[in-house]
Amino acid sequence: MFDTRITRLFGIKYPIIGGGMQFLSRAQLVAAISNAGGLGVIPAAMFPELSDLRQEIRLTKTLTNKPFGVNLTLFQHPRGVTIEQYIDVVLEEGIKIVETAGRSPEPYMKTLKDAGAKVMHKTPAVRFAKTAERVGVDAVAILGTEGAGHPGMDDITSMILITLAAETLKIPVVAAGGISNARSFVAALSLGAEGVLMGTRFAVTRESPAHQKVKEALAQAPETATALLERSLGNPIRALKNKAAQTILEMEGKGATADELLPYIRGEKGRKAWIDGDVDAGVVSIGQVVGLVHDIPTVKEVMDSMVTEAQALLGRLNKMAA
């Protein structure tokens, strides 16, 4: 049992959140995280059709009666769909937990708060976290440069960001980037976080819809296997250094434009890699913590071992301090 402002805010047993993951955070994985005592999150941008998001939310509800949330990555919405339309679906479906990312959530705060939603904003910088606090979010997830997804331009590690965010903010801080097991869970709590958010660890689980070949490749990958791509576009993404990544990095080195890069960074190529198992076909976003991921357990095994081993670790630390 863990009792933090995050467990209380979201009504969950353990302060462990599954970050919304393009391609992967489908109902099965999201429900498994929530059923294991954490908080699963569906990324809205995965669904270019509003009806598909609605259907995925409904499917998730059939798989869990525990809380789960929806991620709104505010710079990323498929053509023809607006964030407001996503929010309408989320609220109509009775979802009360929203993770925002990518831009300030300010324009959407009134609608979300009026509907009684809890909002956690995920950001890679303390200055943006302060803005999010000012505009009324309930919690902040702070993402270090080691994390998958878009960990910002500043290249600051979780170790520094978590501590600084916890010292700076009054609202609870969730640590993201580089967390995979009991050791990093306890470390994050000791730095001042009241919860953790993981992507990479959950991407390599039995319930993850990633192709078995990709999961096996990731379970073998060392901590040096990732690079930051698309820095030249101002919004880097951490990804596996596969053939697609090497091509993108070479093109960026030669000054390629956004239009020239677009065919290589397209979502459908990422899907081909993640879901069809053609590992080199496209961008496979993954964090440095992949170097600590050596197996493909169930979500429940991940969560149970984090929680049980955390207790043992705390006992060990107590003895050291005695």
Ligand SMILES: Cc1cc2nc3c(=O)[nH]c(=O)nc-3n(C[C@H](O)[C@H](O)[C@H](O)COP(=O)(O)O)c2cc1C
């Ligand atoms: C395959 C994959 C896809 C992701 N897609 C998104 C996304 O669409 N929106 C988002 O805010 N974060 C996305 N993320 C980032 C995660 O939600 C989370 O912030 C990050 O993985 C935490 O760092 P970690 O990988 O070290 O645990 C993605 C991560 C992965 C591994």
